[in-house]
Amino acid sequence: MIAELGHFSLILTLFVALAQGCLALAGAARDNAVWIAFARPAARAQFLLIIFSFATLGWSFIVKDFSVAYVAQNSNSQLPLLYRIAAVWGGHEGSLLLWLLMQTGWAYAVSVFSKQLPDVMVARVLGVLGLVTAGFLLFVLLTSNPFERLVPAPIEGMDLNPLLQDIGLIFHPPLLYMGYVGFSVAFAFAIAALLAGQLDSTWARWSRPWATAAWLFLTLGIALGSWWAYYELGWGGWWFWDPVENSSFIPWLVGTALIHSLAVTEKRASFKNWTVLLAISTFSLSLLGAFLVRSGVLTSVHAFATDPRRGVFILMLFAVVVGSSLFLFALRAPKVGMGGRFELISRESLLLVNNVLLAVAAGAVILGTLYPLFIDALGLGKLSVGPPYFNAVFIPLMVPALLLMAVGPVANWKSAKISALMKHLHVPAVVALVVGVGAPFLLGRWSALVALGLALATWIATAVVKGIVDRMRATRTGLRAQPRSWLGMHLAHLGIAVFVAGVTLVMGYETEQDVRMTPGSTVSTGGYDLKFLGVNKAQGPNYVADIGDIELSRDGRVLRLLHPEKRSYISSEMPMTEAAIDANGLRHVYVALGEPLADSAWSVRVYYKPFVDWIWIGCILMALGGLLAISDRRYRLKRRERKAALVAAGATA
Amino acid sequence: MKNRHKRLALIAGGLAAFGIATALVLNAFQSNLVFFFTPTQVSAGEAPQERTFRVGGMVQTGSVQRQSDGLTVKFVVTDTAKMIPVSYTGILPDLFSEGKGVVAQGKLGADGLFRAEEVLAKHDENYMPPEVQHALDEAAKNTITARP
Numbered sequence: 001m002i003a004e005l006g007h008f009s010l011i012l013t014l015f016v017a018l019a020q021g022c023l024a025l026a027g028a029a030r031d032n033a034v035w036i037a038f039a040r041p042a043a044r045a046q047f048l049l050i051i052f053s054f055a056t057l058g059w060s061f062i063v064k065d066f067s068v069a070y071v072a073q074n075s076n077s078q079l080p081l082l083y084r085i086a087a088v089w090g091g092h093e094g095s096l097l098l099w100l101l102m103q104t105g106w107a108y109a110v111s112v113f114s115k116q117l118p119d120v121m122v123a124r125v126l127g128v129l130g131l132v133t134a135g136f137l138l139f140v141l142l143t144s145n146p147f148e149r150l151v152p153a154p155i156e157g158m159d160l161n162p163l164l165q166d167i168g169l170i171f172h173p174p175l176l177y178m179g180y181v182g183f184s185v186a187f188a189f190a191i192a193a194l195l196a197g198q199l200d201s202t203w204a205r206w207s208r209p210w211a212t213a214a215w216l217f218l219t220l221g222i223a224l225g226s227w228w229a230y231y232e233l234g235w236g237g238w239w240f241w242d243p244v245e246n247s248s249f250i251p252w253l254v255g256t257a258l259i260h261s262l263a264v265t266e267k268r269a270s271f272k273n274w275t276v277l278l279a280i281s282t283f284s285l286s287l288l289g290a291f292l293v294r295s296g297v298l299t300s301v302h303a304f305a306t307d308p309r310r311g312v313f314i315l316m317l318f319a320v321v322v323g324s325s326l327f328l329f330a331l332r333a334p335k336v337g338m339g340g341r342f343e344l345i346s347r348e349s350l351l352l353v354n355n356v357l358l359a360v361a362a363g364a365v366i367l368g369t370l371y372p373l374f375i376d377a378l379g380l381g382k383l384s385v386g387p388p389y390f391n392a393v394f395i396p397l398m399v400p401a402l403l404l405m406a407v408g409p410v411a412n413w414k415s416a417k418i419s420a421l422m423k424h425l426h427v428p429a430v431v432a433l434v435v436g437v438g439a440p441f442l443l444g445r446w447s448a449l450v451a452l453g454l455a456l457a458t459w460i461a462t463a464v465v466k467g468i469v470d471r472m473r474a475t476r477t478g479l480r481a482q483p484r485s486w487l488g489m490h491l492a493h494l495g496i497a498v499f500v501a502g503v504t505l506v507m508g509y510e511t512e513q514d515v516r517m518t519p520g521s522t523v524s525t526g527g528y529d530l531k532f533l534g535v536n537k538a539q540g541p542n543y544v545a546d547i548g549d550i551e552l553s554r555d556g557r558v559l560r561l562l563h564p565e566k567r568s569y570i571s572s573e574m575p576m577t578e579a580a581i582d583a584n585g586l587r588h589v590y591v592a593l594g595e596p597l598a599d600s601a602w603s604v605r606v607y608y609k610p611f612v613d614w615i616w617i618g619c620i621l622m623a624l625g626g627l628l629a630i631s632d633r634r635y636r637l638k639r640r641e642r643k644a645a646l647v648a649a650g651a652t653a
Numbered sequence: 654m655k656n657r658h659k660r661l662a663l664i665a666g667g668l669a670a671f672g673i674a675t676a677l678v679l680n681a682f683q684s685n686l687v688f689f690f691t692p693t694q695v696s697a698g699e700a701p702q703e704r705t706f707r708v709g710g711m712v713q714t715g716s717v718q719r720q721s722d723g724l725t726v727k728f729v730v731t732d733t734a735k736m737i738p739v740s741y742t743g744i745l746p747d748l749f750s751e752g753k754g755v756v757a758q759g760k761l762g763a764d765g766l767f768r769a770e771e772v773l774a775k776h777d778e779n780y781m782p783p784e785v786q787h788a789l790d791e792a793a794k795n796t797i798t799a800r801p
Binding site: 234343344349353356360363364367368371381382383384385386388389392393396397514515516574575576577592594595597598601603605 | 659662663670671674677681682685686687689707723724742747748784787
């Protein structure tokens with residue numbers, strides 16, 4: 001009964017979403033105040049209805065109602081409560097329900113945090129979001145109903161994929177979806193602006209915090225996925241250029257271009273067409289990512305079931321979204337003016353280069369990800385594109401982007417003088433050169449790539465610190481007096497520097513060994529000694545495990561015991577590796593059990609990963625930078641206050 | 654410089670950068686394509702020597718032999734029609750087992766032994782990699798058509 005209520009509530013949401021989409025857009029077109037006023041309450045109602053649906057599915061998991069097919073497929077009576085709840089989005093149907101929850105949640109947020117916007121604009125944005133929601137609801141109801149019953153009900157469920165029984169799973173999909181879906185808001189703003197024929201800097205200012213918010217969630221989601229793969233898959237890699245990873249990384253690249261291009265549109269009213277195109281592409285690529293991951297065309301942990309109907313439906317949704325928005329764009333784009341002019345050396349030019357590099361990088365990743373699928377679909381054979389391709393393309397494209405990252409924030413809008421840039425940047429340049437050339441000597445082996453990576457990281461970090469200090473001196477104010485969006489930008493750039501340093505040092509100095517260890521034998525890595533003491537059996541809630549005892553020591557001093565595990569899940573008989581990691585912020589010693597060999601020996605993976613934490617710390621800094629930027633009060637100023645603020649700014653200028 | 658010249662310089666620079674990037678991308682792309690072959694195709698000599706490719710099928714039951722160093726494993730990959738011997742040094746993925754599907758990436762030696770650099774993990778014990786399914790289907794089709 002509970003599950004049927006959830007199903008009913010989904011159907012009800014579909015009608016509300018359709019009504020909202022049609023009425024709000026029609027109302028905005030015909031200036032009908034009543035229809036326009038319908039948008040906000042309808043958005044809130046949808047969110048509440050989806051929360052209800054979501055809760056009923058959660059309830060079915062909590063009470064172990066295996067008569068619901070989805071619960072039976074993704075849960076088990078021995079599964080701990082925490083994972084039973086996380087299992088709500090552990091499979092295809094439930095993760096789409098999560099998607100809907102996010103989608104309506106964003107629309108709810110728009111309806112709440114849009115008091116400073118004209119009602120017509122809000123109606124258009126919410127109308128577009130309502131139509132997107134309706135599209136996904138149709139998808140769920142027609143092809144992936146999570147509330148379907150199983151008759152007769154099985155006594156026991158099949159269990160959640162053991163790979164997904166982990167704290168990482170609980171947060172990875174929600175964060176990633178928040179990002180994916182969040183870009184639908186920036187998309188809706190772009191479409192609303194096209195519909196209204198008002199592509200100006202006001203529009204850019206309205207959509208900027210939303211795009212940044214989506215971007216920060218996507219950043220965190222990708223970082224969490226990478227961290228989870230690192231310790232859960234037991235291979236010790238943090239990025240595999242796997243098509244599934246790529247399908248979240250492509251929207252990230254384009255989304256990063258979007259938040260930079262929005263800055264130009266807001267401040268200088270330039271790049272308007274380009275920004276709209278980026279907003280459309282980012283959301284479209286999020287949909288494409290969803291298609292790739294959900295349709296089962298890719299082989300991965302994310303491909304739950306191969307039902308061709310689902311793939312076709314998402315592809316249709318994708319075609320409708322892309323087709324209609326590009327059509328609208330083609331109709332309206334010629335009327336959009338060029339905006340402010342700018343010189344060859346100016347912040348606009350630098351951001352343009354940033355956008356081109358990011359777009360080309362995204363294109364290269366798309367090529368490497370989709371080409372094998374095309375070839376397969378055309379029946380021309382099966383092939384794959386290896387990580388060396390992505391590295392060979394990505395690194396050369398990102399080097400100039402990183403170089404310019406320090407220059408952009410100190411360059412003036414419209415026209416920048418080279419002498420002024422030199423004045424700002426000679427200190428970072430010298431520091432970067434010294435660190436880049438010198439540091440690898442201290443760390444051991446000198447290599448050109450490490451030198452380059454460290455030089456770039458230092459270049460950015462020094463420029464960020466100098467930029468902030470210079471401004472505080474010039475304005476004689478403290479750190480807290482600076483505009484938050486400006487500080488946020490610098491914090492995010494600092495995050496990139498930390499990330500680059502982490503990647504460089506891991507790639508330059510990591511060691512990976514697969515060794516055979518008998519009890520009492522020792523292996524050393526990165527100056528540490530690991531002594532294999534043996535393996536014991538243990539019983540978990542829904543698995544049995546072999547737990548290794550490995551003693552970590554340095555120069556004869558025992559530091560701690562590491563306990564890597566090899567689990568076998570009872571219900572699915574699926575083996576799982578749980579790595580043991582000793583971390584101290586500067587390096588990881590990573591140990592994973594392989595297989596039992598003869599004479600109570602085991603094969604063991606022993607990895608030494610210097611500075612690997614910095615990769616994720618860098619991502620967290622980027623996300624915090626985004627958070628700081630959207631908390632800037634100028635985004636929340638009421639219309640009247642803003643007018644006053646503008647007058648005041650005009651007076652001081 | 655006049656405005657028009659500046660714009661020309663900007664466009665020329667952009668085009669040059671774009672051209673270089675495209676050349677870079679396509680070159681790297683060309684040299685990093687990894688093709689997939691079924692055991693039948695490999696024994697027919699269709700697979701390249703000295704170039705990395707992938708082979709997939711089922712691990713022949715009873716064929717897994719661990720060498721004396723403990724880390725090198727030899728096994729046979731079959732699509733039920735032909736068999737390819739494979740050797741791999743390192744730790745196999747959790748779900749590697751006899752009678753299950755496997756995809757190996759590596760190079761074919763002149764002695765007919767496929768030296769795998771990577772053995773690909775599946776994520777689910779019920780899941781058949783599409784490549785392996787393809788290999789089995791192809792082999793099945795051939796045996797049917799071969800019958801008079």
